[in-house]
Amino acid sequence: MPLLEVENLTKTFGGVVANKDISLRVEEGETVGLIGPNGSGKTTFFNLLSGELKPDHGTVRFRGEDITGMPSHAVNGKGIARTYQILRPFSSMTVLENVMVGALPRMNMREAAEAARRFINLVGLDQRTFTLASALSTGQRKRLELARAMATKPKLLLLDEVTGGVDHKSIPGLIALVKKLHQEGVTLLIIEHSMKVVMQLATRIVAFHLGEKICDDFPERVATDRRVIQLYLGKAYAKNS
């Protein structure tokens, strides 16, 4: 049984079809990369999976259970967590408190604090445990969001542009961290613009364009797919890859 099974997922905003008949399958243990131009519907897809939006048609099955249209807190309870493209830290709370919010729905205060510290160590923010989230740099906030999402003990983690806005030097560290999270037993579905990052992490790549899935295959095949090159990667990529 696949971990995630999406069938004909459709979402329209007024005249704009953000997601059109998207069907997708994610097996446990995979790292699936989701690529495509801005506005192709990737984040909308995430919002539909995580419960922030309700689809117009289609179904989402997680571990065999139909979770279509469930609110986001219930979806998280089932085992799906996500990070955001535009970061959402709890600014008035410390790093520790931020991560604890993720852990508290499942355990008591003391356990949550211990679990939170473990995840803070995992993402390398232990020196900042008592720092207010508002005082963190962008890269640190991204790590915070990862730790916080992981604290909810997800089986599937949706990462929305985790390397967006991060300087070149820090990207290898982030990639290594994502791989570490994967080793913790989390299946990953990641939206990424950097092909360099996607090729290093993904076992499979799905390409979106104008709300539709145009490719779903092994990374090497997607990178050389004619349509993907034409609509997203550009001819220069084909020449250099």
Place this chain on the structure above:
Amino acid sequence: MAEVSATPQRRSSAGRWIVYAILGVFVLVYPFMRFQVGPLQVDFTFPYARHLLILIFLYALTAQAWNILAGYCGQVSFGHVAYFGIGAYTSSMLLMNFHLTPWIGMLAGGLAAIALGLIVGLPTFRLTGHYFAIATLAIAETVQTIFMNWNAAGEAKGLWLPVMKDSLLNFQWKSKLPYYYVALALLCLVYLATYGMERSKLGFYFRAIRDDAVATSSLGVDILKYKLVALSMSAFFSALAGSFYAQYVLFIDPFSVLHLQHSVLVVLLATFGGVGTYWGPIVGTAILVPVSEFVRIRFGGTGGAEDLIVYGGLIVLMTLVEPAGIVGIYRQHIRPQLFARKEMVDVHAMAGEATEE
């Protein structure tokens, strides 16, 4: 393992506890204080001196109750007088019609306020920020209009509570002294509840909802449920204050316990002191209520406009100088080393960093 704190990191110095102890003793003996030090004569045993503190306790109670919902949980209500009024009317009508002791009436009022809160909250909490505030305003006005036209509640004429024998059961005394300690006890109750909330899961969830409700929901927290919990706590204590008021003044009508002015006042008091902080409401009340009384006595008139002008001026001043209120001023300027909000970084860690992000 280092201690986990649910609140912004601050180390309590011994000095703080000494200050608390002194204030605590002062407040306990205040109604009996009558002495002379040289030419200075101090007498707090007469009714007005006690009345002033009773007002402060009462308003601090309502301000902190509002603070739980608006300051900690981020849901700004401009219609909190509805809960105050429901409390006042419930206990009074139960007393007058069923001779029920106002203590039970007070609890009933609290429950009625929670019920109103749930009715209000369920549809309005789906609205974002400003729309929620407007909705609460509209609902409070509706509640006032209902009571103005409700025969059994005395309509616009209001209710004259029966004068009864001095007793604890009757919740009525000729002297202000028992009222003083009851008001103090109620204030301590709401502060105790807030203290417990701060350190529990509720405190975490409330603050997270305030900072980012969408992210909070994505972490598995039912934000509607917790907003309703915050509203229930807030409504309950507001209603207790309303019942107290009814028993203290022995007259209530829609213009004294269901008026918009009370809603605005509650917001001003908590905001001036420091919204979202623990001591903010009582600090704001302890400053603004005496100021308002002074203005009313000094400039005469009905007292309705002058003190609001002064309030308005103070609020504008506070908003320009320090939006975080008096407590904000304390944290930023008087004791910044304890509250360095932007500088809570381990300096050694910074020095040891190379390429760490």
